[in-house]
Amino acid sequence: MSTSKGRFITFEGGEGVGKSTQINRLAKVLRRRGMDVLVTREPGGSLGAEAVRHVLLSGAAEEFGIRMEAMLFAAARSDHVEEVIRPALAEGAIVLCDRYMDSSRVYQGVTGNLEPQFIVNLERIAVNSMVPDLTLILDLPAEAGLRRAKARVGANVAPDRFEKEEVATHEKRREAFIDLTRSEPERCKLINADQPEDMVALAVLSTVEPVLEPTELEDAARDRKV
Numbered sequence: 001m002s003t004s005k006g007r008f009i010t011f012e013g014g015e016g017v018g019k020s021t022q023i024n025r026l027a028k029v030l031r032r033r034g035m036d037v038l039v040t041r042e043p044g045g046s047l048g049a050e051a052v053r054h055v056l057l058s059g060a061a062e063e064f065g066i067r068m069e070a071m072l073f074a075a076a077r078s079d080h081v082e083e084v085i086r087p088a089l090a091e092g093a094i095v096l097c098d099r100y101m102d103s104s105r106v107y108q109g110v111t112g113n114l115e116p117q118f119i120v121n122l123e124r125i126a127v128n129s130m131v132p133d134l135t136l137i138l139d140l141p142a143e144a145g146l147r148r149a150k151a152r153v154g155a156n157v158a159p160d161r162f163e164k165e166e167v168a169t170h171e172k173r174r175e176a177f178i179d180l181t182r183s184e185p186e187r188c189k190l191i192n193a194d195q196p197e198d199m200v201a202l203a204v205l206s207t208v209e210p211v212l213e214p215t216e217l218e219d220a221a222r223d224r225k226v
């Protein structure tokens, strides 16, 4: 868990699984409970990172190779962490982030075939110890997610650099995200996204609530102040 005062919660999964929908719903519930919530996303979320987002999603960086793309994602992440996420957590906010380091592990690492050590090194630099307190992995068959994403953007908007890849590649990503829940079961929790929005929202909330509870350390610090 991060040592900051807030909570850092990331949402991961394939295309169109419902991450933005669920983040916005959760933010609403938590704000109604009086919590300070910051909703953000990757690639992007800070001025520098948003500038890099278009380069990545338009496919402009694709011709320079997967290493270059991975480094651009990491550069964007580093700016986002230091300029936005870390300061917000220090102020006690609940930070809800649409994609983070696990997307790089899966998209650039697993389906990009980058050597694992390269991804590990980039992650260490970009994340700089800012590991999420909780990662919700929304799980849905790849075809269903792509259908949802397509219906959302409308018929005349072209799919982005990653959406346009083969279904088999998206299915491989789905498996890789599920693997994360096995390798890091404390941090990464699987959410069945193949059900109505309200049901997914209930599963999200019940998974998030325990992480919002004060830790023993926080209780002790509060008691010392009283």
Ligand SMILES: Nc1ncnc2c1ncn2[C@@H]1O[C@H](COP(=O)(O)OP(=O)(O)OP(=O)(O)O)[C@@H](O)[C@H]1O
Binding pocket: 014, 015, 016, 017, 018, 019, 020, 021, 022, 148, 149, 151, 152, 193, 195, 196, 197, 198, 200
């Ligand atoms: N449980 C659900 N059942 C059916 N449709 C859903 C569900 N959740 C979200 N949707 C719809 O699916 C589409 C994609 O949802 P959303 O944008 O939240 O996904 P996303 O994971 O953020 O996508 P991306 O990774 O492509 O940004 C939207 O039109 C949304 O309204």
Ligand SMILES: Cc1cn([C@H]2C[C@H](O)[C@@H](COP(=O)(O)O)O2)c(=O)[nH]c1=O
Binding pocket: 015, 041, 042, 043, 057, 073, 099, 100, 101, 102, 103, 104, 105, 107, 108, 162, 163
């Ligand atoms: C953070 C991150 C993202 N990606 C990919 C995954 C998606 O295809 C796009 C982001 O689009 P979205 O509609 O905003 O979800 O970028 C990636 O390949 N690696 C990453 O680290």
